[in-house]
Amino acid sequence: MLIKQKTKAFFLSSFLVSSAFFSQAHNVSAGYQKPDDPLVVQNLEQWQDLKFGLFMHWGTYSQWGIVESWSLCPEDESWTKRRPEHGKSYNEYVKNYENLQTTFNPVGFNPQKWADAVKKAGMKYVVFTTKHHDGFAMFDTQESDYKITSAKTPFSKNPKADVTKEIFNTFRKDGFKIGAYFSKPDWHSENYWWPYFPPKDRNVNYDPLKYPERWENFKKFTFNQLNEITSNYGKIDILWLDGGWVRPFKTIDPAVEWQKNIKLEQDIDMDKIGTMARKNQPGIIVVDRTVSGKWENYVTPEQTVPEHALSIPWESCITMGNSFSYVPNDKYKSSQKIIETLIKIISRGGNYLMNIAPGPNGDYDAIVYERLKEISGWMEKNQSAVFATRSAAPYHEGSFYYTQAKNGKTLNVFHIDDQSVYKAPQMLTFSIPENFKLKSLKVLGLNSKVSWKQKGNSIEIQLPEERTKLQYATVIQMTN
Template sequence: MKRILVLFSLLILFSQTHSSENSAKKDKTLSEFMDLKFGMFVHWGPVSLRGTEIGWSRGREVTVEDYDNLYQEFNPVLFDADEWIKTLKDAGMKYFVITTRHHDGFSIWPSDFSDYDISATPYKKDVLTELKKACDKYEIMFGTYYSICDWKHPDYPLGSPGGKTQKESGDMEKYIPFIKAQTKELIEKYNTRILWFDGEWEKPWTHEMGLDFYHYLKGLDNTVLINNRVDKGRKGMEGVTISDEYAGDYATPEQRIGAYDVENPWESCITICNQWAWKPNDQMKSFDECIQTLIKTVGGGGNLLFNIGPMPDGRIEQRQKDRLKEMGDWLKVYGESIYETKGGPYKPTEKFASTRKGNKIYLHLFNWDASSVTVPAPGTDKIKSCGILKGEGLDFSQTANSLTVYIPASLKNQSVLTIEIGLVNNVLTIDTIEIN
């Protein structure tokens, strides 16, 4: 009996140690992910042939019959995975997420569990394998988007758009094994590091299903990152998780910069144009808006997943590549103020945002037209220096309550003016400072 108790105690100890090690691995992976700060989101598939929104235009702008047969015309002969990921790399992006299956049900990879996939198209090639190889080549984290809902699949109870129709054949008990099998493929065949879920808001998906799915996937690979849309706890487009009882490793604000939060991981997903999927002549954001969106997001404590929509032939529009390259050129100079930083200590405003690491605060001024900027003193620490990051020193004055940095006329009205503030001690422990 004594021997059995000893063995039982050892088993419990091993289980606790193993669980602790797994938790530490997961925390390390999440921390490394949040250090990357900037990633590329891609919405792409047969719908690009019509230039309408992926998923949502099925049965709306495009008839269901037409939409569901677009795969027969989908032949992106100019697709070049290396060119896509090099574009990402040149933009200063560090990770990649592509829509492997949107709400329309089309799988962008040759799946053993679906006939409605890339192998059924004239193109036939496995674009995911090519993209994964390119990501490995350029040292980019590889991730995959996967919709929980599927408005085409006979076993999913609701139809499109937006689950407005009920299918008589719907059966979630049959459907869930299907999505588990497909996501297992993404983990085991493609070694996806991110599973970016969507479509969880629809009624057939429950909190219990979300928890079960999350634990199933973590059982396959505890280090795969899973966003909060795997479960029912997301608060609308704000993206925050409303309670710890819901699953998910990080929050997902959509088409907006997330609220300031330097304690909990989050990522804003925002489009470079207006539409997620490719649209001819879609209005594109200016360089000022793009770079300031990145800085405000990182200054608020989050990552930016910036979306592009490739064309039907597989190319990324040249104008989008040019805009991304502009962002990359800025990051080549000022990237140390973005990557591996923590947001704050100053809460972002329309006029500036700040980031920090080590003993430095980086203050980013947007189109600043004044001859000085005054902010509350960052704690009680002494300021050693102020200057343009990678540039000239700046005059400054410090009191117990404030810091004033003087801006020469030649530096005014830049899209972004990045000031490096050097302190004596580590700045990560400085409390958040809100400026009225």
């Protein structure tokens, strides 16, 4: 069902976007179309139960500790800046960047170590960057030699060289849903950035309508790579397509700032791609980011959390550090901030896809494992209020956030303090929905009985001294 046009302003104003990440900020599409394939609907419902997922941006760029791909883009923006030590001219920089393939050897790669840590922290699905905008394939494509399994890449000699296969097999074995990130634009492909012309910006650097054969070759190349991913890598639940400027020209929304710069037709034939993906992977969720319609099965705000509950499937992708890619000495968010973000997202009906970037050695920073262990402790006690829940009115009141079991028989109320280190107060007062007939109440993580009383739709509870052991949030669970 199409969202009515009058709701467009609400969707576009419902997000707080950090200017530091505007390079990759995506407005929520206003024309959401509910899938009609029963297998997709079922998969989407299951995905909405998962709530917490792992995103991983990883490629040769980790060796320089720079933003993923974007330094190749000839746009004068803060996120595309190049370091002079990597090349004095643009052409020299590109040559040196692409030469990173010959030194990429992440011998510390151990996906089981990742899976063990993030599973304990409550993550239940993974989305991995099989190919970013730079075109370097982290899978064994037959369409290009610019890949991790090429003889040019030292890691190709490692038995785990096809890291996409290793990651997918490992996480799938541990019960995760599997998502394949794939960039529609490919800045390494001569059929996207034709060497005859210099690249002008992130878009294709020639007119596809003037050179249809070259564009057709790019379409075939993209189709074939996605066919490889959806055919050769076991069961895949999500196809997560990035690079929303590669789209039919008629779908451009002039009200969206970054879409104003798309001047050329870049129709990649998503019907053909999506049909192939569904044939290879029945029920696969397709996320053609920012291109509303049949192939954007859920929307993906980036580095931002909505101010309001949304009635369509959505997921916020937010970094654990400041960067999507590995940066030495990155500043990682505290466990409290991560838990608060998770609570806000699920109270508004979304999923939290948290990005953790492996380094050039093939592992996470040590501090990442510390964060995951801390999150694990909280999740162990409070998971029943997180997973397989949906948003519940009043959604958010002051410091309180609400979720409910899908059957409506359990209401969860989270109390947080996002201004300082959390300390559970002695008394908490909050409201409950009028139609909720309170039968029992408990505070998750406490063994002591909790004293409470109800006056109308207002609940007042007295927390025992044991409350001092509550970390990050107090979670009250009530039955109807």
